[in-house]
Amino acid sequence: MASDGSLPSGPIPGVSYPIHVRYCGNCSMPIEYCEYYPEYEKCKMWLEKNLPAEFDKLLREGEEGAGGEGEEKKRQKRGGKGLLKAKKKNEGPRAIKLSRAPRGKKKSVTVIAGLHTFGIDLKEASKYFATKFSCGSSVTGEDEIVIQGDVKDELFDILPEKWPDIDEDLIEDLGDQKR
Numbered sequence: 001m002a003s004d005g006s007l008p009s010g011p012i013p014g015v016s017y018p019i020h021v022r023y024c025g026n027c028s029m030p031i032e033y034c035e036y037y038p039e040y041e042k043c044k045m046w047l048e049k050n051l052p053a054e055f056d057k058l059l060r061e062g063e064e065g066a067g068g069e070g071e072e073k074k075r076q077k078r079g080g081k082g083l084l085k086a087k088k089k090n091e092g093p094r095a096i097k098l099s100r101a102p103r104g105k106k107k108s109v110t111v112i113a114g115l116h117t118f119g120i121d122l123k124e125a126s127k128y129f130a131t132k133f134s135c136g137s138s139v140t141g142e143d144e145i146v147i148q149g150d151v152k153d154e155l156f157d158i159l160p161e162k163w164p165d166i167d168e169d170l171i172e173d174l175g176d177q178k179r
């Protein structure tokens with residue numbers, strides 16, 4: 001290790017130790033990094049409310065930095081806590097389609113499609129069906145649950161009972177189909 005003076009070793013003059021880092025209550029990052037968070041405006045509101053001195057310091061630094069540049073700073077958008085996933089609203093027809101598909105020679109599975117249009121979490125529904133019918137159940141595809149066994153007739157009674165916003169008239173029987 002050559003000591004050519006590129007990196008100082010030991011304490012830096014003019015800095016008080018230990019260094020106290022202040023964290024944002026909105027994004028849980030150090031205040032200096034809030035500007036890289038996708039919801040920077042919420043961080044600014046939190047900072048103004050809880051740490052007004054730091055907020056004023058941030059505003060002064062922002063005015064000095066923006067004076068030389070005419071264009072707005074571009075933020076990097078990445079995944080993580082900051083990016084909220086927009087839920088897809090399916091505006092299609094609200095109907096549930098039940099069908100039975102063969103599996104092997106004598107076995108069959110029941111396929112339920114359309115639960116997503118009612119805002120039902122498919123993973124929870126699949127787990128409910130598995131415990132209710134004591135069989136295997138899985139989510140396949142974007143809006144499809146496959147239940148092992150022929151339980152189509154029982155589903156006509158169970159679906160409106162478990163989820164009251166599903167009317168019996170909205171459940172359609174497609175009969176036997178190939179998958």
